[in-house]
Amino acid sequence: MNAYRKYLVSALAVLSGLTLVAMTGQAPAPKSYVPTLTSPATPALLTGADGFIKRWFLLEPIGVNGLTEHEVQAMVKKEYFPDQYTVIPHDGDKETVGGSTLTWHAVDTRLYNVNLYHFAYSLGKPTSNVLFWAVTIVNSPEEMHDVRLAIGSNAASVWWVNGQEVIGIYGDIQTVIDDGVSKRMTLKKGPNVVRAAVINGGGATDFCARFLDANDKPIKGLTVTLSEPGK
């Protein structure tokens, strides 16, 4: 294909996209991280009856090695990129890690869990001996006491809520719903930042997360967004 034709095809593609938006009033179809992850198409997502948080920012994987508590704790205490414990990224933001440029992706999962293998594989990234950073924002309609973050992960993972480390589970483990559970905590009214580092050794890798109420029941109806209001 010569340069002129490439330009023409690209121009037609842009034009057809604009035409589609004009005709339907909708954005183009979101990216798909086949088969379970898509780019968010709505401003917010509610946690359902099972309470699972299904919208996340995922950073492309960082190469690491080790799954024991000692290894994982050392891993997550290492600074890979600036503000790694506080950043609320935007879709497409870049981080430079060890000379490589890694991209943040906003994703929704169709399932209860976030399949990191699908995520990395669809991007042509490694799936073994890797660390994934994940971030999301859970908006609570009111201050909620005695709640717990409950997670499962394949494999090891460490979790923070509003900057405080609340869960660490280690070893070559599979995702079990409510495997790691935090101590009782308070969800602030408004945005609460949930951050995770999930480390995989080999094979499948995924995680799931939800909040439990004071009676250990999943909290439904929490609004999950990828930005804090007004930011």
Place this chain on the structure above:
Amino acid sequence: MRHNTGIDMKCALLTVFLALASTTFALDGEIGIHDPSTIVVDHGKYYVYGTGGRSLVSDDGWTWRRGVTPSRVGAAPDVIYLGDRFYMYVARGTGPQPKAEIDMIWSKTVDPNSPDYKWVDGGMVVNSNGVEDSNAIDPGVFLDPTTGRLWLVYGSYFGYIRLVELNPKTGGRLSFKVPPLNLAINCEASDMIYHDGWYYLLATHGSCCAGANSGYNIRVGRSRKVTGPFLDAEGVDMIQGGGKLLIGSGGRTIGAGHFGLLNLGDGVQKFSMHWEADLDRGGSSVLDIRPLLWKDGWPVAGENLKEGTYEIQSVRTGTALDMAVEGVPVGGWVRRFRGGPPPAGNRTEPSSGPGAGAQPGGPGGPGGPSGGFPGGMFAGTGKPIPDQDAAQIDKDWPAGNVDAGMSNYLCQAQQKWQITPVPDAGGYPGSPYFKITIAGTDRTLAATADAELVVLPAFTGAPEQLWRFDQLADGSWRIMPKAVPNSQQPLALSAVGASFATLSKFDPKSDKQRWLLKTP
């Protein structure tokens, strides 16, 4: 008891009971009693009555002391709390056996320190004339929870175990015109309970009152109707001598008799009884309290917890309670463990013995094709691997407080708990309080002020370090701290996640607070 020598002689025999201090079994304190009634609770204290006017009282159901003799003294009383009254049924001989009658007395309280403590005669409820096939002794009173009707079973080896209906408003006989109904034979000390659509008639077989030569044992039959027939598990009617064994002699205790249900709520059931002879107490007859379990529709006698080293496994998750430190594989780190060992500075690797044979770079070492063992990665070391204890691996454990956690059981030291009764710390029906420590250490499981768990460096005896173990109907255990700082609510050890345990209100419908105690 076998009543072939006369009630008076029996009472005389009972006067020789020894008042022994607690030793190592059954309950604590002064627990000498024969033919105990059902245990009743009044203003937080436990009361039980026996033959000859003996009564025992306890503040916690574990340590007992002598109580006050009620106004009517006789044989094998039974007690029930109904409405605002305690009704006591007690037998007395009215002539040569089997001529006897059962009388009722009542009081608004059984606490002798209360101004309301006053036993009132309620009259005779049933008798035997000395000729009929009945001996009107050994009453067992039963309130049917499905109908609110009140019943009395009674009788001994002379004739039948019989049933009459009582008036739940007065405790007296509902109608003397209705003749007693025969339910069982060749037993005594009967009682009745209801469970899940069945009526259970419990009665004592065998001989009594012969100390270590007593053959007393408690048996049971069941029926869909309160009036029977009561068949045992083999289909033999109790009126033909049937009865499935609930509990008989065992260990250093001989002759189990006089069942009484102690319902603690939330599905926790226990039962009281006496041993004809406790060998650790000089062969005296003593009170005991055991868990009441259920299996395949039949009651089963459980065991009070014994001191030992246990894995504490969650019924819900299958994972085991541990001290949340990084574990070391039994036998030490070798490369065959997926994920590999931690850096050398953080691992415990035996310098000799099992696990020490893998040499880096050698043919059997980590870099070699066999994965660390000459016979291949699944061949093991070729010799037994000893148990792991704390002394082998605790050098990397934090010195201070450590969180409690849960994990798949791997026979590791931080997963093995020594459960030990604590002297003079009180208890609960059937058992003393226990401390729970990492075996081989003094690191102690405790409740925190925010109703979570922590492993403290040492046991100090504080209430939040004392634990109660109640065996539940399915044989699993409910584990509760004696106290939670800043909380009045009783809480139980709860597996809220597979890797995390906490304290929360006991839910009898959930497996979260059910635990198995397994011997490592």
